[in-house]
Amino acid sequence: MPKMGSKKLKICISWSMLIWVVVVLSLHHLVGCQDVGDYNEINNPAVLPLITQFVYSRMSNLTAVISRDISNRSTFCIKDPEADWNQAFNFSSNLDFLTKCIQKTGGDITRRICTAAEMKFYFNNFFQPSSIDNYLKPNKNCNLTSWVSGCEPGWACSIGLNQPVDLENSKEIPARTRSCQTCCEGFFCPHGLTCMIPCPLGSHCPLSRLNRATGVCEPYSYQLPPGQPNHTCGGANIWADVGSSSEIFCLAGSYCPTTVQKISCSSGHYCRTGSTSETPCFKLTSCNANSPSQNIHAYGIMLL
Known part of the structure; x- marks a missing residue:
């Protein structure tokens, strides 16, 4: 068994060296x-x-x-x-x-x-x-x-x-x-x-x-x-x-992690034009899927 293992090891090493x-x-x-x-x-x-x-x-x-x-x-x-x-x-x-x-x-x-x-x-x-x-x-x-x-x-x-x-x-x-x-x-x-x-x-x-x-x-x-x-x-x-x-440019409502890949912005996020990743929306704001910006109406009501 040790001889067989040694032979297999040599074959593996030789094959790896050949690839290298x-x-x-x-x-x-x-x-x-x-x-x-x-x-x-x-x-x-x-x-x-x-x-x-x-x-x-x-x-x-x-x-x-x-x-x-x-x-x-x-x-x-x-x-x-x-x-x-x-x-x-x-x-x-x-x-x-x-x-x-x-x-x-x-x-x-x-x-x-x-x-x-x-x-x-x-x-x-x-x-x-x-x-x-x-x-x-x-x-x-x-x-x-x-x-x-x-x-x-x-x-x-x-x-x-x-x-x-x-x-x-x-x-x-x-x-x-x-x-x-x-x-x-x-x-x-x-x-x-x-x-x-x-x-x-x-x-x-x-x-x-x-x-x-x-x-x-x-x-x-x-x-x-x-x-x-x-x-x-x-x-x-x-x-x-x-x-x-x-x-x-990557369309608003989508983000492009690479220059050949476009992904729709998910719910709870927004994606401006030229985005490479999606941005989480603030608390108390709403962002539907494919949102180019976040809805901040709630903050406006609070200020009133």
């Missing part, structure tokens, strides 16, 4: 190429969480670069830029949307996420308002002579296979016109850019569906381009202030 070696070698290859697009193990349950964490770390570095740039230009209205940015883009508690996007894109997600240069190009609209809302200036990929399907709202494209990816490059917009497809859930893809930007927490960014009666891609407000019968509704297409992009 495969995972480590896979991660080493992933880090070495710095691109999950060359990777064919995105469906391996042992490796996929490591890939997700790797992509998230690169995405976090990217948002940190943009955070510094924006905070330098908006200190007049943001008291703690780092805390505000962390509250909006810290997805570490739930990376399911990122894992699904890695699988949907066949592993080339890092070739589809906007670089720092593209994100700055988009967010500069807040500081230099255009006369036409929600339209970006012509750029390398979307202009009068180049307009691929990824330039349409809710769609994105990939950088060339042999082109290196540098998400933190804030100077030059890369050529990005191949393998265009719908934007991943949890991201938004602006009209006039061919890349994806993560939706901030407090928003709800599912894939849209065509309302055939109105021709609108709901829950957003864009329409399919004319003369392109094979084009379909994509993902979210804009993120700005609530007045300009109310459809992307």
